[in-house]
Amino acid sequence: MRYPLSLDVNGLVFREEIEPHRTLLSLLRDELGLTGTKEGCDDSECGACMVLVDGRPVNSCSFLALQAGGRSIQTVEGLGVGGVLHPLQTAFLNEGGVQCGFCTPGMLMSAKALLDANPHPTEAQVKRHLGGNLCRCTGYAGIVRAVLSAAGDP
């Protein structure tokens, strides 16, 4: 049995029908073809699937698709506008925040939620905020540098 929902993803409105057990991650990846958002643990432990729901960071693997009805979702694909990179994207590239790239989409969305709420965080605040996003490549050093650098970017 599928149920209808409508939601806004990166500024586009989609009307879908989906089974009640399907996750927001599955809706984004399998129905809408937005594969930038990754699945690393299917258990809300790694943060690779993090997206913004009405501006708040959410592990989309543990959020039902139907719960997203009527809401506004932002994914990594919507981060740059009109071919212009978001300052966080530029900073991740410049500061060594990207290696394998698998945690990067979730990390970027988590960092965006932080900077939207707190444009000038301290290093400790950045580290605490990113505590739900696992990275195995960088030791977080380049990522933290990148977020701090983006925060300093007017």
Add this chain to the structure above:
Amino acid sequence: RGDGLEKVTGQARYAADLLLPGMLEGRFLLAGRPHARITRIDASRAESLPGVVAVITQADVPQLRYGSAVKDRTLFADQVVRFEGEVVAAVAARSAETAAAAIELIDVSFEPLPPVTDPETALHPASPLVHPDWHSYSAYDGIVRNGNDCAYVTIAKGDAAAGFAAADHVIEERYTCDQSHPVPIEPHAVVAQWQGEKVTIWSTSQVPFAARSGVAETLQMPESNVRIVVPHLGGGFGGKCEFHFEAHVAALARKAGRPVRVVFTRHDEFVAPDKVNHPIVIDLRTGVTKEGLMTARSARIVMDTGAYASDAPSIAEIATMMAAGPYDIPNLDIVAHTVYTNKTPAGSVRAPSGPQVAWAVEQHTDEVGKRVGLDGYDIRIRNLLEDGDEGPTGQRMKAVGAKGCLEKAASLIDYKKTAESGEGVGLACAWWFSFPAASSVSLKVNTDGSATIVTGAQENGSGAVMGLALIVADELGIDPDRVSILYQDTDAGSWDMGSSGSQTTFNNGRALIAAAVKIRARLLSLAAETMEVSPDDLEIVEGVVRVRGVPATAVSVGDLASRAFGRGELLTAQGDAIVEPLPENFGASCSGRVVFPAFADPTFTCQAVRVAVDRDTGVVRVKELVAAHDFGRVLNPDGARGQVEGGVLHSIGMALTEGSVYREGRQVNPHLLDYKLQTAADAPSIRVDFIETSGATGPRGAKGVGEPPIIAAAGAVGNAITAAAGVRVRHLPMNAPRVWAALNLESEP
């Protein structure tokens, strides 16, 4: 980095992102028990579930054993399962949900067999055998096997008994390490599609050519009919080394007549790949004079290698070298056993055996120093290897930066300064090898002056392949942004060992320089002809060839390529790495030394940490880390720094939180909630410095970079805990309960 833009915009495609017309979703049935005989498999209920297209078992694939060191396993379980993650069957269905439901409908009758879980017991002649037919398995030449010991390796140097007799003190200790895991954030994923007799497999492999060989061997087809493509790889850390699940999915797709995709769950990622860090028990005994010179060491290393040998026999060779450590010890008697048990098989995780053995040896080194009144710096500075020393297996050391690393790290962390209350500083040294291997690359200069590299090399995220653009840019004077790279496709590039052994830049970099040198010479010759000057007077800068000192007299690389093209010549070249032989060594006086009779172009490091220990809870926090590395000449400092920053945090995770808990032969924490990686909130400040040495055989004097950063930090954390809390924790990971127990109990509970 060349792949950066697509990675920050979500455009980068990984194996699990691929979607092919008609593609089915596949799923594996794992054994779920450590040791059992299969008496019956009945898939009829699964096959009749609507939406199921194919179910396969060992009966559907050629009946043969494979394995890189010992041919001891089959694709699917053959009558017996030997660990919980062994693949019993696979299903392809219209949806992932249907595939998961079908797995539950496969009826398998298991007759339990007693699991072998303790490697020490497994070495006893009366122990049940994990592989009763082990003697009939083929294996590589030179391996020494006996019962559950699938590889026995030794180092015998000098006269250990005489060395101990000459010592004023002998220090003897035992260290124990739990199993830990590589944990790439991307789980394994494989997509297979047949077209006629040919199969294309998109896989999360670090080693596409080894994967190709594995498919060809197990499905009995020519390698030329197997194409492995790795889209972007979401990290590996060794967990995606060797041939894994490509043939399972290919066989499933063949039976289904449709493309099939299998994406691992995190649980399966923990239990099924034959690549975990060995649980190791290591007994160390070291003789030292009252002046602090080490005279002899004996060591016995028991490596719990799990159900199948995988590439572990060569890792036992490495472990013995790590037990000697980067020290000039004249007399050695070191043995390692690689022991089958009914656990997830161990293999080449980043710097295999390095972090565990160095963790033991470096704490032991501090204990040796303490016995003769020397701190961690003073005991090491007296014993570290120098140029001209004889290594553990007889190689004559050169380009040794060991003492430079120690001095740098000790200075950066202010080792001699008294720490604040509750805090402690510790350091650890280590060595590792570079890995010479065949490698080849094609380079093309396009008529607009841009260039394209075609290579078999594999990018795991470290940036090693992306860094190849810098080598071309350097050699041909063109902007690295104008260099494209076609990589990780076995039908495109030549054979390459892949992302393992820290070898990409070391070997593929040399091959690329060889190719670029040829094209550079051709460009200079064409320019000289055009400008009517001698090639010796020319330089290539910013995309133009110009006369030295007369920048106005210039012609662009693109113009030269166009002119060559106009007269029927393409500016292309093939380059090959020249593989130097390993350093001379003792050879046959040591047993089982096949892959690593010596260490080629060894790298050295010293890492130091400052930790705080909470005596009430046993929680340890690493507050500061410094890492000094001798990578020979550092070709890509930003890339090397990134490798160190990531490696040291992985090592801290191994030190403090990462360990599998086994109960009745099964992992009880195969998920990220109870198997804890370090988070951003845990990460210390990290400072990295390089001690450059010259004389290594890598490109422009470089040594391998990828693996060494993970080796030393765990031991440094151990020494820092002792400095802070006055107790020594001899069980890895040194998690809070163990630290607390060391502080409060007479023995570990």
